[in-house]
Amino acid sequence: MTRWVMIADLRRCVGCQTCTAACRQANATPPGVQWRRVLDMEFGEYPAVKRVFVPVGCMHCDEPPCMQVCPSTATRKRADGVVTIDYDLCIGCSYCAVACPYQARYRTDAPAFAYGEPTAAESEEFDAARIGVATKCTFCVDRIDAGTARGLVPGVDPDATPACVNSCIAGALHFGDRDDPQSNVSRLLAENRHFRMHESLGTGPGFYYLWDREAEAA
Amino acid sequence: MIYGSSPWVQRSWDVRAALNFSLGGTGSGMLLVLAFSDVGGDTALRGAILLALALVAAGLAAVWLEIGRPARAVHVLLNPFTSWMSRESLAAVVLLAVGAGAAATLRVELLIASALAALAFVYCQGRILQNGRGIPAWREPTVTALIVVTALAEGAGALVAVGALARAPMRVALAWCAFAVIARAWAWSAYRRRVTGTVPGPGLAVLDRVGAVLVAVGTLAPLALLLAAALVPPAATVAGVLAGLASLAAGWVFKIALVTRAAYNQGFALPQLPVRGARGTFHRGEARP
Numbered sequence: 216m217t218r219w220v221m222i223a224d225l226r227r228c229v230g231c232q233t234c235t236a237a238c239r240q241a242n243a244t245p246p247g248v249q250w251r252r253v254l255d256m257e258f259g260e261y262p263a264v265k266r267v268f269v270p271v272g273c274m275h276c277d278e279p280p281c282m283q284v285c286p287s288t289a290t291r292k293r294a295d296g297v298v299t300i301d302y303d304l305c306i307g308c309s310y311c312a313v314a315c316p317y318q319a320r321y322r323t324d325a326p327a328f329a330y331g332e333p334t335a336a337e338s339e340e341f342d343a344a345r346i347g348v349a350t351k352c353t354f355c356v357d358r359i360d361a362g363t364a365r366g367l368v369p370g371v372d373p374d375a376t377p378a379c380v381n382s383c384i385a386g387a388l389h390f391g392d393r394d395d396p397q398s399n400v401s402r403l404l405a406e407n408r409h410f411r412m413h414e415s416l417g418t419g420p421g422f423y424y425l426w427d428r429e430a431e432a433a
Numbered sequence: 434m435i436y437g438s439s440p441w442v443q444r445s446w447d448v449r450a451a452l453n454f455s456l457g458g459t460g461s462g463m464l465l466v467l468a469f470s471d472v473g474g475d476t477a478l479r480g481a482i483l484l485a486l487a488l489v490a491a492g493l494a495a496v497w498l499e500i501g502r503p504a505r506a507v508h509v510l511l512n513p514f515t516s517w518m519s520r521e522s523l524a525a526v527v528l529l530a531v532g533a534g535a536a537a538t539l540r541v542e543l544l545i546a547s548a549l550a551a552l553a554f555v556y557c558q559g560r561i562l563q564n565g566r567g568i569p570a571w572r573e574p575t576v577t578a579l580i581v582v583t584a585l586a587e588g589a590g591a592l593v594a595v596g597a598l599a600r601a602p603m604r605v606a607l608a609w610c611a612f613a614v615i616a617r618a619w620a621w622s623a624y625r626r627r628v629t630g631t632v633p634g635p636g637l638a639v640l641d642r643v644g645a646v647l648v649a650v651g652t653l654a655p656l657a658l659l660l661a662a663a664l665v666p667p668a669a670t671v672a673g674v675l676a677g678l679a680s681l682a683a684g685w686v687f688k689i690a691l692v693t694r695a696a697y698n699q700g701f702a703l704p705q706l707p708v709r710g711a712r713g714t715f716h717r718g719e720a721r722p
Binding site: 408 | 438443445446496499500501502503505506508509510511512515516517518519522561564565566567568571696698699701702703704705706707708709
């Protein structure tokens with residue numbers, strides 16, 4: 216089996232938001248819709264202050280609360296763990312949005328463009344099917360499918376890898392098959408201490424955060 | 434220690450969604466009380482059933498106005514296997530169909546069947562909130578009982594108010610109202626105890642404000658007025674109307690706040706902070722390794 220997961224190395228992320236911009240470009244999301252966001256968190260008081268940049272988005276959970284509540288069956292989970300939305304089925308009830316503990320879902324009720332009138336690129340990429348329905352990160356599933364069909368390896372070959380991971384300037388974002396013990400993500404998870412967001416809710420997020428080396432922590 | 438960013442109020446569901454819980458709850462509660470009480474007279478009973486059905490339909494219409502693709506609304510029925518929203522919609526279809534039959538024929542069996550559908554409908558509403566796992570104030574399991582008894586109190590209150598205005602005999606409905614507001618206060622108390630520590634502070638503050646309304650306006654005032662209505666016959670009409678309206682209004686205020694202003698998410702939380710750079714403690718003047 217294959218289980219696609221993403222990893223964010225919190226030690227490496229510099230908060231440059233390049234992943235956010237790359238996602239917006241690759242997926243043509245409207246203003247205000249960021250399928251890949253980077254939170255900027257500060258902890259402590261001067262001089263003992265820590266600043267942490269935390270990439271977030273759809274966690275492509277093992278047990279997605281959004282899929283369970285969806286009344287139209289628009290939200291589904293593929294065998295490889297990618298959670299998808301069928302825009303033609305979705306009724307835009309936003310139940311998934313309130314069921315998601317990661318605030319990963321958006322609904323845009325009217326076309327919106329960066330400068331009011333659509334630019335040439337925005338006109339070309341505009342998709343009316345996305346109006347009035349739930350949208351979210353897809354793990355760039357089209358790239359994964361097209362890439363694997365050509366024999367490429369997601370997470371290794373850029374043409375089969377999500378846009379945010381390709382764009383990361385710090386090597387903080389990684390993507391790969393968790394079920395393959397030889398994959399890049401399996402090695403990273405074995406070598407580093409990690410956690411998942413709101414793990415106590417039992418959603419089984421497919422998004423891991425690295426925070427320390429395994430050997431050093433022992 | 435948990436590190437994280439502050440929660441914020443969800444913006445996906447507004448008062449239109451909340452109205453489905455209020456109007457639908459009231460209509461369902463009315464049907465439940467009607468099926469097991471003594472509202473006398475064919476005209477009064479038929480009118481009360483039709484009012485209850487109209488309230489349920491109005492609630493569904495309100496939430497229909499909120500969805501992004503209203504023309505596809507029928508898709509809401511596609512996932513009864515896991516979605517409580519689909520189940521609520523199916524229950525609503527049954528409720529409206531059987532309720533219409535009950536209003537047309539006034540047969541007791543149909544009235545009881547519509548009450549059971551109403552119970553299923555309002556239970557589904559509670560489970561809808563309970564499955565909204567992104568919102569700590571909703572995912573608390575006792576919210577379902579709170580929603581069900583709140584609907585009962587609203588419905589009984591509406592019936593008592595309308596019945597008092599119409600001077601219809603309805604002793605059992607008065608008893609239902611008294612029972613329902615006490616049950617609601619108990620359910621609120623149990624719910625409030627459980628959400629301490631899970632609902633973010635600002636959300637708890639909202640809940641406490643509307644909870645106070647629920648207890649004072651929605652429980653103590655109706656009980657006092659119902660007692661006055663029983664003991665002072667000349668004041669029965671006014672006291673009955675006020676008692677019913679107080680029970681109804683408190684439920685609406687509470688549910689609208691629960692769905693909108695108290696609906697804080699839990700933000701994001703980091704159980705660990707990243708360990709960066711060299712390790713160990715350095716003191717002024719020491720050379721780093």
